Amino acid sequence: MTPQMPAWLDPSPWLDGRGSTPADVxxxxxxxxxxxxxxxxxxxxxxHPYMEVMAQRARDLTRRHxxxxxxxxxxxYLANYCTNGCAYCGFASDRVQPRRRLEPPxxxxxxxxxxxxxxxxxLLLTGERTSHAGFDYLLECVSLAAQRFHAVGIEAFPMTARxxxxxxxxxxxxxxxxxxxxxxxQYDRLHRWGPKKDxxxxxxxxxxxxxxxxxxxxxxxLLGLSDPVFDAVCLLRHAAHLQRNHWKSGITLSFPRLRPxxxxxxxxxxxxxxxxxxxxxxxxxxxxxxxxxxxxxxRPEFRDGMAGLGISKMSAASRTSVGGxxxxxxxxxxxFEVSDKRGVPEFCSMLRSRxxxxxxxxxxxxxRDSSVRGHG
Amino acid sequence: xxxxxxGAAYExxxxxxxxxxxxxxxxxxxxxxxxxxxxxxxxxxxxTCGLRExxxxxxxxxxxxx
Amino acid sequence: MTRESExxxxxxxxxxxxxxVVGGHRFSSRLLMGTGKFQDAxxxxxxxxxSGAQIVTVALRRVGRIVQEDDMLGPLGxxxxxxxxxxxxGARNASEAIRAARLGRELCGSPFVKVEIHPNPxxxxxxxxxxxxxxxxxxxxxxxxxxxxxxxxxxxKRLEDVGCASLMPLGSAIGSGRGxxxxxxxxxxxxxxxxxxxxxxxxxxxxxxxxxxxxxxDAVLVNSAVAASGDPIAMAAAFAQAVGAxxxxxxxxxxxxxxxxxxxxxxxxxxxxxxxx
Numbered sequence: 001m002t003p004q005m006p007a008w009l010d011p012s013p014w015l016d017g018r019g020s021t022p023a024d025v026x027x028x029x030x031x032x033x034x035x036x037x038x039x040x041x042x043x044x045x046x047x048h049p050y051m052e053v054m055a056q057r058a059r060d061l062t063r064r065h066x067x068x069x070x071x072x073x074x075x076x077y078l079a080n081y082c083t084n085g086c087a088y089c090g091f092a093s094d095r096v097q098p099r100r101r102l103e104p105p106x107x108x109x110x111x112x113x114x115x116x117x118x119x120x121x122x123l124l125l126t127g128e129r130t131s132h133a134g135f136d137y138l139l140e141c142v143s144l145a146a147q148r149f150h151a152v153g154i155e156a157f158p159m160t161a162r163x164x165x166x167x168x169x170x171x172x173x174x175x176x177x178x179x180x181x182x183x184x185x186q187y188d189r190l191h192r193w194g195p196k197k198d199x200x201x202x203x204x205x206x207x208x209x210x211x212x213x214x215x216x217x218x219x220x221x222l223l224g225l226s227d228p229v230f231d232a233v234c235l236l237r238h239a240a241h242l243q244r245n246h247w248k249s250g251i252t253l254s255f256p257r258l259r260p261x262x263x264x265x266x267x268x269x270x271x272x273x274x275x276x277x278x279x280x281x282x283x284x285x286x287x288x289x290x291x292x293x294x295x296x297x298x299r300p301e302f303r304d305g306m307a308g309l310g311i312s313k314m315s316a317a318s319r320t321s322v323g324g325x326x327x328x329x330x331x332x333x334x335x336f337e338v339s340d341k342r343g344v345p346e347f348c349s350m351l352r353s354r355x356x357x358x359x360x361x362x363x364x365x366x367x368r369d370s371s372v373r374g375h376g
Numbered sequence: 377x378x379x380x381x382x383g384a385a386y387e388x389x390x391x392x393x394x395x396x397x398x399x400x401x402x403x404x405x406x407x408x409x410x411x412x413x414x415x416x417x418x419x420x421x422x423x424t425c426g427l428r429e430x431x432x433x434x435x436x437x438x439x440x441x442x
Numbered sequence: 443m444t445r446e447s448e449x450x451x452x453x454x455x456x457x458x459x460x461x462x463v464v465g466g467h468r469f470s471s472r473l474l475m476g477t478g479k480f481q482d483a484x485x486x487x488x489x490x491x492x493s494g495a496q497i498v499t500v501a502l503r504r505v506g507r508i509v510q511e512d513d514m515l516g517p518l519g520x521x522x523x524x525x526x527x528x529x530x531x532g533a534r535n536a537s538e539a540i541r542a543a544r545l546g547r548e549l550c551g552s553p554f555v556k557v558e559i560h561p562n563p564x565x566x567x568x569x570x571x572x573x574x575x576x577x578x579x580x581x582x583x584x585x586x587x588x589x590x591x592x593x594x595x596x597x598x599k600r601l602e603d604v605g606c607a608s609l610m611p612l613g614s615a616i617g618s619g620r621g622x623x624x625x626x627x628x629x630x631x632x633x634x635x636x637x638x639x640x641x642x643x644x645x646x647x648x649x650x651x652x653x654x655x656x657x658x659x660d661a662v663l664v665n666s667a668v669a670a671s672g673d674p675i676a677m678a679a680a681f682a683q684a685v686g687a688x689x690x691x692x693x694x695x696x697x698x699x700x701x702x703x704x705x706x707x708x709x710x711x712x713x714x715x716x717x718x719x
Contacts, residue, residue, distance in 0.1 A: 027697070033633065033658075055710040244636055247599045274714050305713030382504045409548045416548055434504050436545045438515050440477035440486065441501020441531050 002184045003199040008241045009182065011036060011233035020044035029053065034286045035240075036233045042282035043229045051274070054281035058310035061288040069359045070351055071291065071313040072344075073121040073151075074114045077322045077336075078102050078141055082127030084194030086180075088225065088258060088265040090336075091127060093194065100322050101126075101133045107141050111148050113325040117317060117344045120361040121151035123176065128195055129157040139170055146171025150361055153218070157195065158205035164212035173363075175209035176218030177202065178254065181225040182234030186268075190225060206238075210246035217242065217251055218293070223276065224258030224267030232279055236286060252313065254293040255279055273302055277309075284310035296320075296340040303340050308356050316340070316347040380432045394422040397433070409436040460689065462660050464638050465554065465586030465607035467525070471496045472655065473685045474527075474640065476665025477515065480674065487517045489668050490524070493678035499529045499556050499663065502542050502549070527588065529556035536575035543580050555580060556610065558590040566616040570597050574604070581605030590642055593624035598631045598639075608637050610663065613654065614644030617666045621650040625657065632658045648677075648684030655688025656696065 014036040025047045028038035041047065042054065079101030085092050102110065114122055122145050126133045138156055145152040153174035154167065164175065181187050184199055191197045206217040219238055221231040239251050257276055258267040271279070280292055294303055294311045296318040307314065319325045320336040342350070348358045377391040381401075390396040394410055394417055410417040411434040417425050427433070461468045475495040480486035490498055500515060518524065528546025533539035536559065543555040557576050560566040568590050574597065581587045586607040591597055593611035601609060611631055614620035621644060622628065632639055638660035645651055651662045664681055671677035 027695070030697070033629070051711050051714075052709050059710060244634055247634055277711065277714055301713055305711070309710055407549050409545045411545070416545070418548075436502055436549065437505045438500040438526065438528065438546075438549055439503045439505060440480060440515065441499060441529055 002188050005182070005184055005234075006200075006203075009203070009234055009237050011182075011230060011237055014040050014233055015230060020046045022046050022049075025050055029057065029285070036236055039236050039282055039286045040229060040233055042285060043232055043278065047278065047282070051278060051281075054278065054285065055309050058281040058284040059308060061284050062308055062310055062312055065289045066291070066312040067357075068308065068355055069357045070307055070311070071121070071362055072119065072348075072358050072360045073123055073153075073313065073315055074117070074119040075123045075125055075155075075295075075315055075318055075320065076107075076110055076114065076145075077125045077320055077324065078107065079126045079130075079133035079137070080322050081130040081132040082194075083130055084128045084196040085192035086194075086196060087190045087192060088222070092192075099132075101137065102141075102323055104140060104144060106323060106326075107144055110323065110325045111145055115148055118360055119344075120149055121153070122149045123153040123155055123174075123315075125154070126156045129159075135159065135163055139167060142167055142170045142172045151363055153216070155218070158198075158202050159208070161208040161212045164209045164214060168213045173214065174216035174218060174252075175206065175214050176220070176252075176254075177205050177209075178218075178220035178222060178256070179203060179234075179238070180222045182221065182231050182238070183226040186226045203238075206242055207246065210242060210249040215250060217249060218254060219251060220254035220256060220293075222256050222258055223271040223279070224269055227269055228271050228275065228279060232283065236283070239287065239290065250291075252291040252293060253283060253287070254295070255283075256295060256297065273298075277302075277306060280306060280310040296338045297336075299339045300342060304350055304354065307351060307354060317343045377427065377429055379427060379430070382433070382435055386433075388427065391427040394425045394427065394433075397427065398422070403435065407437065410434075411436065460693070462638055464588070467586075469496045469525075469661075471682075471685075472661040472689055473651070473682055474499065474642075474661055474663035475668065475678070476663060477501075477518070478665055479669035481669075483515075483517050485674050486669075487521065488675040489678035490518070490521065492675045492682065493668070494682045496523055497525050497527055497554070499527045499665075500550075501531050502528050502546050503532070525552060525554060526550045527552070527554040527556050529558045529590070530576070531558045531560070533559050533576075534561040534572075535559065535569075536572040536579070539572065539576040540579055543576070543585060544583075547585065552586075553584060554586045554588065556588045556590060560616075568592055568612065570594065574600060577601055577606050578604040581607075588640070593627035593631060595627060595630040595634065598635060602635065602637055606637065608640055608660075609635060610640045610642040612643040613641045613650070613662075616643045617670075618644050619646030619667065620644050621646055622653055622657075625653075628654070628657060628659065648680045651681055652684040652688030652691070655685055656691045658692060661685075 020041040024041040028034055028041040031038050080091050081099050082091050083093050085094060091097055124141055124145060126138060142152055152172050153176055154172055155176035179202060187199050206219060209217050219235060221235055242251060255276060257271055284292060291313045292311050293313045294306055295315055318338055320338055351358050377388045379386050379388050388397055390400045413432050461470050471494045473493050473495050474497045475490050475493050476499045477486055528550055530539035530542040533542050539557055539559050546555055547553060557573055559569045559572045561569050570592055573589050573591055577587045577589045581604055588608045588610050589601050589606050590610045598609050611628060614623040640661040640663055641654045641659050642663040645662060645664050646667050654662050662685060668674050668678045
């Protein structure tokens, strides 16, 4: 049953089928307070000739709001058990994969390695809530991470406000949860079974996290699943809705792109690098002060070019398999394949050569208002 | 009966009720809120509300303001 | 972004007629008027009629017998379609404002109240702390609270959180005629506000009122600018026209500002020309 989009999310007033003109693009670029209409114009074919202008504007805005810095973080995959049937993911429950989770001592080892690499912010990831890796497991891992890292985020499964509150108390400061696609029909079609099939519950999860006191929520769409303009405008609407109703919390945005050859799933709306770049520029122009992330699934040259052109936060040397940091080589495939395999020193050196300073610690947990204190 | 009306001493000739007091003072017509010893006297109760020696009566009305 | 009226829960009907909603009540006029400083009742009433204002603020005073000639507000009661909104001006703290609000409600029979607390008689700047306290309590008592406030974006969200029906940030000090000195702050307030924003205080000219509406404010309140002008009735009419023009301009969308972006000498997007995946 296809769920209804809530009124606050519905992008249709701004996607009225009337194609944007160069005049619309100019208007969008000159707009003092751009919104969904301007975003749609900047993502239209009429904006293609303005690519360089948009890049420059994106760079200037990023400099203004973030300085010449790139925030650094590391993802840590804790477990790959999953009960969902996402058509685009190699870890769907019907796919044969070695499944495992890190036991607490292993988690500690991985965390120690990340610390050694220089990271101060870690993002803990799991699949859907399962008996192997459910809330209690995640809570324990958060506690372990919070003792060592100044910023701990999670990217897992939708939880209740109460669960988010407990995680926040344990030291979690951010929750990342991508809607993947905001198109209800596509969403329904792609999420074939499992708890993730619940579109509205997932949509509401960031709000619950904010209510529970999480400092930041990370939103995103998986480019390739639906019309990227539709999803981009919805993402903007989602962000605006959250900002309006939870004015004390922060938002970050990410645009992971479906790998073309991965998981036997062909993107319905493939987005090439130019498309992703344009999306980043346009979102930076419309949301000048929201951190925008780019992961290691994009190739090195692309990441080098995009750093500072809208992108303000990046991971490096990522290992996306469970227990990956303990292995000699990256051992992933499919949606989680790492394209940029550079180590931290090499990556940071690249940033510096481009006039950007990598920042590993943006926040000191010593100021945190709870019983958990990071030792840093 | 000696009363304090709007902060000033006032000798009431007809203190049997608030309504009577208002009539005596020539206050009619436009709305006025009567506050007796810090409590609002609802319009409906004015005719039955009696006054005692030394009562503080404050009369509030709308006036021009920004 | 331009203040999409959907965001504030207005339905299609409101949007077509460009009405705005505050405290559950619909209004078509975006000009509010104060009733102070007029030379006589006739001028005041004439100005209010010329302004088309539907919300008119009045003050509350301890006044006994009023002589006919001094009765400014008598004739006002004759006008149709006016919502009287008592303000708590004169109160120096929250408890005085709360008491005034309750008396005002008794007198007007309406739940609208403008919370105005300025303890410093020299600049008449609103006290943020007392205002917040009074707003919180009055909102809980069911008043339609419209707080006169410093143009502070965080205070704005705090007042929203405690249930205010609108925000009334100042443009500049009362009676100063310094216009939209707080424009940058107003923009920040407008960006995140979920309730109507009404610029109050300090406006001198109709063009300033137009500018406030162009910026995205929902309405403006003027008093001194009309009452102390050369011809208050004509000035009130001018303000009405300006508010209408500003609102229409906002809805039409101002053209982008000039100053094109000079392109960098080496293109930033060269790395994309390589065929990537």
